[in-house]
Amino acid sequence: MIQRHPSAPSRRTVVLAGAGTAAALLTPGLTTTAHAAAPATDRPCASYWFPDSLPAGTPGDGIVWRSLKAWRPETDPDLPFNTASVPLADRFTPAPANTTARTDQARITSLVAFGNTAGNPSQGSATADYYAMNHWAYIDELVFWGGSAGEGLILAPNAPVVDAAHRHGVPVLGTVFLPPVHHGGDLRWTRDLVQRDAAGRFPLAAKLVEAAMAHGFDGWFLNAETEGGDAALGAEMLAFVTDLRARSDAAGLRITWYDAMTVKGEVGWQGALNAENAALFREGDSMFVDFRWTPGTLASSAENAEAVGRSRYDLWAGVDVESDGWNASVDWDAIIPADRPHTVGYGFYRPEWTRSHLPEDRTPAQFHAADQRFWSGRSLDPARPDRTDPWRAPATAVADRSTVDRLPFATTFNTGHGVRWYENGRVASDAEWNHLGVQDRLPGRRWVVRTEGRRPSVGFDFEDAWRGGSSLLVAGDIDAPVTVELHRTRLPLSRRTVVELTHRADAGSGPVTVELAVALREPDRAGDPVAYTYIPAGELRAGGSGWTTSTLRLNSLSGTVRALGVRLTAAGPVRWRLGALAVRDRAETTAAPTGLRVTGASLGADGTDLRLRWHRAPGAPRHYELHRVLPDGTRRFLGATASTAFLVPGLRREPGEKAARFQVRAVGELYTTSGAASTAHRW
Structure with a gap:
C-alpha cells in the first residue's frame, strides 16, 4: 500500500451531505472526492446519479440527487450539453523517440478528477486555471474520476473532456463508485x-450502457468498495458484470474493474490478479491493481493473466501521484x-497534481511546464531522457501515438x-476561459529539439496566439540551426498538397530564417534521428508585418509525410512564434449550422442565463463559435464548443437594446468559418 499524506492538499476528502464534515483519509483503496458544493444553478453540469435509491435527508446546496434507474435521456434537459461530438480517432505508433520506450508493452491509464461530482460544468468555465490534459499520446484510457456518497455514485464524463480525448484517440470511461462505509x-x-427485474435481467447494466451511448463516452470503471457483502452478493456482482460485458460488447464499450471487491462479495484489496478477482477481470477489458502490489504480486499477476488467455498489459498497476507527483x-x-x-x-491516480501542487495564483504556463516535467521527464526532451532521473517519465518507457493520418490537418496549438x-x-x-472540447491535436513528443548549439526553450505560450488561447513559442539565443519536431503523421502527398505556416518574430527577436521540416520515412530504429527535407519558409524580422502565413507547395515530394517540424536559423536572440500549421490538398468550404434558437432562460444574481441549441452543420465541422451582435453592429465573442448546445451565462441588457441577438458559425478542420445562423432573445 502506498503511504498516504493526510496533511497534503487532497481532493480525496469526501463531503457527506448534511454532515458538513470530511471523512478521514484512512481508506487503503481508492476513494473519491468532492469540494464544497457549487451554488444552486440551472446551468448544465456533468451527469451523476445513484444507482436507484437515494440517501436519507436533504442534498447539500447545488447538489441534485438522481436515480440512474429512473433516468430517461429524452427527458434530460442537460443531455444536449453533455453529449460528446467527436468520434474516437484511430491511432498509430511511430518509431519511438528514444531506445527505452516500448511500442507493444506497458500502456497507461489515468484516473483524473476534473472537478466536483456535482457542479462540474458541461462546457468549461470562465477561468484559465484548469487541468487541461494534453499528453494524450502516452495514455490508452482515461477514467473520469469522481463520485461521493453525498452527491452521486455514478459519474458520466463531460463532453469537453471526451471530445479532446477522442480527437487524440483515447477512450474515456465514466466511474461507478460504491464507497467504503466510513x-x-x-x-x-x-x-x-x-x-434483477422480474425476468431475471439487470436493469442497471442496461442503464449504464444507455447512459454511455447517449453521452458519447466509451464505457465504465467499476469500483465496488462497500464492505459487508457475502458470497451471494459476490455471485450477483459477477453475474451483473457478465451481463454488462455482453451489453458493452454489443455497443462497443469498455469495462475496467478495480481490485477491491472479490468474488466472495467481500472488500479485500489484493494488489494482484488472483483467484479472488480473476473471474471479474475476465469479464472486463482491464483491471486496475490496487496500490499494495509488490514485485512478486505483479509478476504472478502477469502470469495469471496469460494463463487465462489475456495480455499481461490488460492489468494496470496503481501508481499514486496525487500527493507527490514525480517525487512519488x-x-x-x-x-x-x-x-x-x-x-x-x-x-496514474490523480496526475492533475501537476496543477494542484502549484500556488493558487498559478498561470497556464506554469501548469504546462510542470505537466511536461511529469510526462517527458527532467530533460524535457523525449529524445534525450535523463537516465539519472528517479522519476521514470512516460516518455522514457512508453511509445507515443498519433492520430494525424489524413488530410486536411490543421492545428493552432490551442x-x-x-x-x-x-x-x-x-x-x-x-x-x-477553459473548454477542452476545442483543444487542438497537439504534438505528442514535447519537445524534441535537435541542434549542435544552444537549445532554446520551446513551449505553449498564452501571451499571444493566432486562434484560440495559445501558440507555440521558441525563445533563446541560437548559435546553430535548431530543428523543433512537431507532429508524427501519416499524410498522403499529392501534386496539390500545400503546407501553411502562420508565424511571426516577436519584439526582441533578431532575424530568424524559417524552414519547414518534412520527413518521408520513419527512422529505422527507435531513437534514431528523423531524416528531414527542409523547405524554405522565409526570413522573419521583429517589428515587421506581424503574423505572416507562408504557403509552401510540396509538389517536389512524393509518398507519405511521416513527420513535420520546423528548422530555425539565427545568430543571437530569437523569439519565434508559430500560430498555426495546416496541411491540405484542396480549399475548404464550411457549411453553416441552422435552427439556432433559445430553448430556456433563467434569471440569476449576475444576469440572465440563456440556453441555445442549433442543428449540426453538414459535413464534419471541428467546432462552433458563438457571438453576440451588439446594437452598433459589432460582434462580441461568447465562446466555442464542439456540441450543438451552449449556455450564455450572466447576460445583461445593453443600453437601448430591445432584443439580444446571437450568431453561431461552424468552423472547419482548416479553421475556415461558415456563414451564421442567427436568433434573438427579447427583453
Missing part, C-alpha cells in the same frame, strides 16, 4: 446496482523493468484554455 457507503447501493516513491523495475519485458501496464481568446491574431475576448 466514507458514507451503504451496501444497499451495491444491491441496487446488481438488482515507485518501484519502477517491478512494473517496467529496463532489462526485460515490461511486467504489466500502469495507472491547449483548451487561455487568458484571452484570439481570432486571426487579434483579441476577440479578454476573458479567461
Whole structure:
C-alpha cells in the first residue's frame, strides 16, 4: 500500500451531505472526492446519479440527487450539453523517440478528477486555471474520476473532456463508485446496482450502457468498495458484470474493474490478479491493481493473466501521484523493468497534481511546464531522457501515438484554455476561459529539439496566439540551426498538397530564417534521428508585418509525410512564434449550422442565463463559435464548443437594446468559418 499524506492538499476528502464534515483519509483503496458544493444553478453540469435509491435527508446546496434507474435521456434537459461530438480517432505508433520506450508493452491509464461530482460544468468555465490534459499520446484510457456518497455514485464524463480525448484517440470511461462505509457507503447501493427485474435481467447494466451511448463516452470503471457483502452478493456482482460485458460488447464499450471487491462479495484489496478477482477481470477489458502490489504480486499477476488467455498489459498497476507527483516513491523495475519485458501496464491516480501542487495564483504556463516535467521527464526532451532521473517519465518507457493520418490537418496549438481568446491574431475576448472540447491535436513528443548549439526553450505560450488561447513559442539565443519536431503523421502527398505556416518574430527577436521540416520515412530504429527535407519558409524580422502565413507547395515530394517540424536559423536572440500549421490538398468550404434558437432562460444574481441549441452543420465541422451582435453592429465573442448546445451565462441588457441577438458559425478542420445562423432573445 502506498503511504498516504493526510496533511497534503487532497481532493480525496469526501463531503457527506448534511454532515458538513470530511471523512478521514484512512481508506487503503481508492476513494473519491468532492469540494464544497457549487451554488444552486440551472446551468448544465456533468451527469451523476445513484444507482436507484437515494440517501436519507436533504442534498447539500447545488447538489441534485438522481436515480440512474429512473433516468430517461429524452427527458434530460442537460443531455444536449453533455453529449460528446467527436468520434474516437484511430491511432498509430511511430518509431519511438528514444531506445527505452516500448511500442507493444506497458500502456497507461489515468484516473483524473476534473472537478466536483456535482457542479462540474458541461462546457468549461470562465477561468484559465484548469487541468487541461494534453499528453494524450502516452495514455490508452482515461477514467473520469469522481463520485461521493453525498452527491452521486455514478459519474458520466463531460463532453469537453471526451471530445479532446477522442480527437487524440483515447477512450474515456465514466466511474461507478460504491464507497467504503466510513466514507458514507451503504451496501444497499451495491444491491441496487446488481438488482434483477422480474425476468431475471439487470436493469442497471442496461442503464449504464444507455447512459454511455447517449453521452458519447466509451464505457465504465467499476469500483465496488462497500464492505459487508457475502458470497451471494459476490455471485450477483459477477453475474451483473457478465451481463454488462455482453451489453458493452454489443455497443462497443469498455469495462475496467478495480481490485477491491472479490468474488466472495467481500472488500479485500489484493494488489494482484488472483483467484479472488480473476473471474471479474475476465469479464472486463482491464483491471486496475490496487496500490499494495509488490514485485512478486505483479509478476504472478502477469502470469495469471496469460494463463487465462489475456495480455499481461490488460492489468494496470496503481501508481499514486496525487500527493507527490514525480517525487512519488515507485518501484519502477517491478512494473517496467529496463532489462526485460515490461511486467504489466500502469495507472496514474490523480496526475492533475501537476496543477494542484502549484500556488493558487498559478498561470497556464506554469501548469504546462510542470505537466511536461511529469510526462517527458527532467530533460524535457523525449529524445534525450535523463537516465539519472528517479522519476521514470512516460516518455522514457512508453511509445507515443498519433492520430494525424489524413488530410486536411490543421492545428493552432490551442491547449483548451487561455487568458484571452484570439481570432486571426487579434483579441476577440479578454476573458479567461477553459473548454477542452476545442483543444487542438497537439504534438505528442514535447519537445524534441535537435541542434549542435544552444537549445532554446520551446513551449505553449498564452501571451499571444493566432486562434484560440495559445501558440507555440521558441525563445533563446541560437548559435546553430535548431530543428523543433512537431507532429508524427501519416499524410498522403499529392501534386496539390500545400503546407501553411502562420508565424511571426516577436519584439526582441533578431532575424530568424524559417524552414519547414518534412520527413518521408520513419527512422529505422527507435531513437534514431528523423531524416528531414527542409523547405524554405522565409526570413522573419521583429517589428515587421506581424503574423505572416507562408504557403509552401510540396509538389517536389512524393509518398507519405511521416513527420513535420520546423528548422530555425539565427545568430543571437530569437523569439519565434508559430500560430498555426495546416496541411491540405484542396480549399475548404464550411457549411453553416441552422435552427439556432433559445430553448430556456433563467434569471440569476449576475444576469440572465440563456440556453441555445442549433442543428449540426453538414459535413464534419471541428467546432462552433458563438457571438453576440451588439446594437452598433459589432460582434462580441461568447465562446466555442464542439456540441450543438451552449449556455450564455450572466447576460445583461445593453443600453437601448430591445432584443439580444446571437450568431453561431461552424468552423472547419482548416479553421475556415461558415456563414451564421442567427436568433434573438427579447427583453
